[in-house]
Amino acid sequence: MVVSPERLAGAPHPLLEGLDAGRAAAPAAVVIFGASGDLTSRKLMPALQALMARQQLAPGTSIVGVGRSDLDHEDFRARMRRAVEQAGDVDERAWAELEGGFRYVSGGYDDGTTYKVLDEVVGDLDRERGTAGNRLHYLSTPPGVFADVVRRLGEVGLHRPALGGEFARVVIEKPFGRDLASAEALDAALHEVLDEDQLYRIDHYLGKETVQNVLALRFANSIFEPVWNRRYVDSVQITVAESEGVGHRAGFYEEAGALRDIVQNHLLQVLALTAMEPPVSMSPQGIRDEKVKALGAVDLLDAAEVSAEVVRARYRGGWVGGAEVPGYLDEDGVAPDSRTETYVAMRLRIDNWRWAGVPFYLRTGKRLPKRMTEVALQFSGVPHLPFAPTQAAELGPNALVLRIQPDEGITLRFGAKVPGQSFDVRSVSMDFSYGAAFLEEAPEAYERLLLDALHGDPTLFIRTDEVRQAWRIVQPLLDAWADDPAPPVDYDAGTWGPEEADRLLAADGRRWRRP
Ligand SMILES: NC(=O)c1ccc[n+]([C@@H]2O[C@H](COP(=O)([O-])OP(=O)(O)OC[C@H]3O[C@@H](n4cnc5c(N)ncnc54)[C@H](OP(=O)(O)O)[C@@H]3O)[C@@H](O)[C@H]2O)c1
Structure with missing residues (x-):
């Protein structure tokens, strides 16, 4: 059209x-x-x-x-x-x-x-x-x-x-099952009574305005989509960080862990919106078909790859926001021999024309320094940098960062000349802030989703094949960890995660963003 x-x-x-x-x-x-x-x-x-x-x-x-x-x-x-x-x-x-x-x-x-x-x-x-x-x-x-x-x-x-x-x-x-088999069994039971178009599976992340804005940014603008691919994007980082610990939900969390609680749903949903092809229309089918295709293109890890591509960790005691907090094992309701992970970092590849060769680094954790969710596209360097190393010492890669929460907005990082006689270049940020640009308050995610369900608009709800694709990605990790008697590695509460996660990126010559 x-x-x-x-x-x-x-x-x-x-x-x-x-x-x-x-x-x-x-x-x-x-x-x-x-x-x-x-x-x-x-x-x-x-x-x-x-x-x-x-x-x-x-x-x-x-x-x-x-x-x-x-x-x-x-x-x-x-x-x-x-x-x-x-x-x-x-x-x-x-x-x-x-x-x-x-x-x-x-x-x-x-x-x-x-x-x-x-x-x-x-x-x-x-x-x-x-x-x-x-x-x-x-x-x-x-x-x-x-x-x-x-x-x-x-x-x-x-x-x-x-x-x-x-x-x-x-x-x-959510949760829609606790692994691929139970998710399929649940869907079979639901489908005995209901048609798929009567089912509205909520992932409240999709009700967030800024998650929907990933689609607006990509598909309502002509300047981003041309560079949104392997030719220009070096790597993608998606972070869902929580500063809170397990709180009073240990009973639930012991059974779930970060992989089931965040990666299988929120993180992979954000990944799908970031990686999907442009839909023909914003119709429920148009969007959800493309998300399923993107998830379906994720290269599944085999058992041997899990230990090299995924880090699972658990917080020790430490300091968050100026307060001393206990380690996971000392939280009320956590078993002394628990092997539940509170942190996951992983490297995924998406085997399709757009993303071949571009690593997607995902991480989520509890007791990280602050609560925040973002998608960061890091762009490849210029073919030839005509500056002396000293002139470009403070120049980082171009990056486009979509801040999903809090402080919702978008940041573009690029190089600019430092004022003065010399020709030094340094990275600077151009910021768009939702709060400053729009007077309207964004509705709460649940308002949006309840209203959509009453209207019969399933666009922001998760279709059965999306659930299945997401579990396909996560299942090899569950299998590998079930067979691994070792507990998760440790990280100190109030840090951005364990050294192993840093090494995952360092092996590729990259670093996690420190927001
Ligand atoms: N709370 C959140 O922020 C949040 C976020 C995301 C997803 N969810 C999901 O939303 C659903 C509801 O969350 P919630 O926090 O409201 O749960 P909840 O407080 O643990 O349970 C909701 C109600 O379910 C009934 N119930 C509790 N345990 C039960 C059991 N073993 N068997 C049968 N009924 C039981 C209880 O009502 P009666 O005793 O009166 O029957 C309880 O008041 C859950 O599936 C949860 O995973 C919650």
Whole structure:
């Protein structure tokens, strides 16, 4: 499609139409399983209120909690009110709109009675509040119960919209399995009841504006894409750093580790957006097809390569942000003989025309010096540097850095002449900051994703083949580590990781960025 300059100046860019979330969603019963949990209070309920405050939810939209906790409708409403209060301001007008629509169904996730009652409750809401037969089921429980919930929904027909309704969709939270086999088994169980187009697998990273901006930067500009390939890019570094430790989530983290918690989903999603080919359109299929192809082109490591290409590590005690923090093994709930990794660094290759020969270095870790996520493209040097070594001593490689969080923005590093009589050149930065360029506040990731799920726009959700491709990449690491009795190597809390990770890049004549 040819896009005229007038169109670019005025109406929304047709490639970006799929990302328009300005419209109000159709009325629906939003059914949250595991509604007594942390995610519902911290993220889902504040997001739903914010959407109602912006009139992006239809009047009558109702919220039904389901779980084993012994709550009644009033308890649930009061709990959700507290959640919104704790998250910030209560918008009284939005609250008044939502207030009459809270219901709670107490019961086991594998108990048929729970679903019979739920069916009656949402049927009543259709009549009393005009939810019109539409259902958005949100599975906010531990993943072990996802398959049971979906099977039981199917038994009472809640996997389909009620008469006159338009949709019944199911949102599920990561993790999508704990390895390739369990992910495939989970999908098989879900697909026994649901069609793929009813499934919305959330990776909240994709709801972040700056992650979506990777697509805008690459495909709405003519200056970046021509250099976005092996001819100009020397290497790519993707970092997801956390300053926090395992906190009170040791039970979960001991089972997951950094590879499952971050690499399999967030890191590989950012990699896919960075490496994918331009889609024909921003349609869900257009984008997701290209992401799958990019992930499918990643060169899978074999067992022998894992030790050379991947570093797994675990934090010792140290200092982060001026506070002394314990090592992973001393955290509450961590087994003394734990082999769980809190840090992973790896070198991946993408075997396709665009990226052949360009290493992608990925790293993630807990208790690193600061919380930040970025993608950095480092460009190849000039063919001939006509400066004396002393003149170019402070000149580094050109780099384009996409800062995903915090301080969201983009930095371009290039060489400039140092003012003065001599001809010294030095690297300088040109910065774009989201906060300075736009007055609008970016919506929270969960606001964006909940609204998209209500609209039926799956662009920012993960399709079954993406999940499978990501597990294919990660599975050889899981296998190699399962056979390796050695614990992860150590790094001090408050540092950027172990020496082994530095050596991984040093072997290629490169260094990790020190943001
Ligand atoms: N919290 C986050 O920031 C976050 C971020 C990313 C992904 N997630 C994912 O989102 C989902 C919900 O997270 P969450 O932090 O809200 O979880 P959670 O607090 O651990 O659990 C949510 C609810 O599920 C029920 N539940 C807990 N353990 C259960 C078990 N063993 N069997 C059956 N039900 C159980 C409980 O409700 P009842 O006792 O009332 O049944 C609990 O209140 C999880 O899949 C998690 O991995 C969470």
